[in-house]
Amino acid sequence: MNKRNFIRGILYAALTLLALICLIPFAMMIINSTRSNTEIVRGFTLIPGKSLIENYKNMMYHMDVSDGVFKGIWLGYKNSFIIAISVTILSGYFSALTAYGFYAYDFKGKKVLFILILIMMMIPSQLGLLGFYELNKALKTLDSYIPLIVPSIATPFTVFFMRQYLVSTMHPALLEAARIDGANEFSIFHKIVLPIMLPAIATMSIFTFIGAWNNYLIPLTIIVSPHKYPLPVLMGYLKGGKVSENLGSMYLAISMSVAPIIIAFMFLSKYIISSISAGSVKE
């Protein structure tokens, strides 16, 4: 009995240590956002500083961009929300549709197409950046949200994940039953398949949302007008200060920008856990 407790003690100690290692960067970020620039430069302490309001004012002063209604970081929030939510919805719906197509129908070239999707997954999107820029120049869609939102209709990894999910959870008999009852193909998808896929969609939505929220490179190259900047690009305004200035404001802006992600995670995390274990048991 004692031995067991001993082992357990060691395990807990190790786990606490790991948790600390994971949490300390976050703690540093949040604490540093309340400290002034010189304090940050001189080293780190766990005691919060008194410069939070000053940092906020300084941040708003530097992010001096407005579209008439929203200002500074709030404008960044608005733009990022528009982009991230549209991307999440489009990517979730259309990926589910594609995945269902791959699962339910047999057609010519199905295997080849699926392999193509797998190959697409392996190519980092940064590689196509130059061509992407040229394409948008030709389409005259530079400096708009179209290049940021519309391409998310085709998200190879999400399609792959959802197809695997369908294969493991969905029984073909369900579809046959619906067909016999006279449902057309679209209402089968909307009324039967989509609800079943919901955990998978939620899981992927978190990743898509985080990806779209944190996307820096593509908006940086595509968007030109400051009032259209999403949050990460807008934060660049803080780096325009003199040598190593604005550190406190930068920490504050980063802390603020992470908040929506944490909230999104809290709402959707129960789906993640249920979908990770989904399909692990088969009758």
Place this chain on the structure above:
Amino acid sequence: MKIKKYLGILLSTVLVTTSLVGCGPKKTSENKEKLEVDKTKVLRVWSFTDELKEPLKYFEEKYGIKTELTIVPTENYASKLQPVLDSGVGAPDVFTAEIAWVKQWIDLPYWENLSGEPYNADKWADDYVPYVYNIGKDMNGNVKALSWQATPGGFIYKRWIARKVWGNDDPAFVAQKLSSMENFMKAAEELKQAGYKILPDEGAIRWFAKGSDPKPWVNEKNELQLTQAQIDFMDYQKKLRDNEYTALAPEWSPAWFASMQGQIPINAGWEKDVNKVKGNKTEVFGYVMPTWGLHYVIKPNAKETAGDWGLTSGPSPYFWGGTWIGIYSGSKNKGAAWEFVKMMTHDEEFLNWWYKKTGDLLSYKPVTEKVKDTAKDEFLKGQNHYQFFLKEAEKINPNIVTKYDQGIDTIWGNVVKEYIEGKKTKDAAINEFYKQVKNAYPEIKTPLDK
């Protein structure tokens, strides 16, 4: 028959268009194209710092033209700006460049030629500190970018240490102490005996290496030039390290910043919390920093000792950094753009206001002439920093700036570091330097090619 006819038409159109294109640039200089200031258009300015924020507000009030400033972080600036300038979509009317990019962009058709009509910036040649004006010229001698500032460097030191060690804190006296590298080493030894370190890290003297034999990294024949001075400075750096003359606090590290305020442990390096590092504490005597280093780096980090600092010259003059400004050649709002560039670089009223606000060293002589006799900096115990920096600025040779500087400086810094840390012999380090330069810039001829 028909084909021939079409061919004829095609040929004539080609001829006409080429002759028109040929006329293009001439036309602007002959017909005195008038610049119209359109007050309804928004003037769009791109920069990598927020320095232009206040001037743009001033401009809005004075001219009644709305402006929009876009700040792109330094590390993304070039990669964001270049495609925009190439395609012209969403391009700014005015954009700035720091010294690292000026030479790369000046020979490309990005900036409007300010030597031509209706700008005639050539007339202003005598109004500026020479090196600043000359760096803004392209290979044909046309002015494409101007600057409102000059950024010569100096040696910024702590007066109380000078008093304690030598009994004299006068800038002229300290300048004498540091007048050559031999004297510099002697001074370093004296400081060490008294328990101080002359510099935070040995890399700081790299600027003197360039200044003591001012030659560009790459000459007209596209050959890499490694001067004897640079090689000598490898040894000076090693000597600084081996004799423990420095505090081993790398530039921009927390320890480096902390050393301005007070004592730091030796070799704190990039440690986050400098107080945690055990070891003997020491104090750094001085910093090799230019104009902006004084105002924006040292002053905010040495608030408690303000008023007891000094500014003097090191073994050789140098300059570090600087921002140039010009008009985008494809801008549709050149009138307002020119008004802004003019205000920023050639408007006595504005520059006077700017000087009073920032105390920064201007490059526009009519203003500097007026203020240089009365200028003084409380931080430097009332020393006249303006006169000092202006004198240093006159000594600078602008012909040593090339578009490769940033890249080659970095490579050189790295190999020198390997040498002083004893990882490589001198010859091996130099060879490595040639190899890496060749790798990065295949067009440059290095001694390895022979």
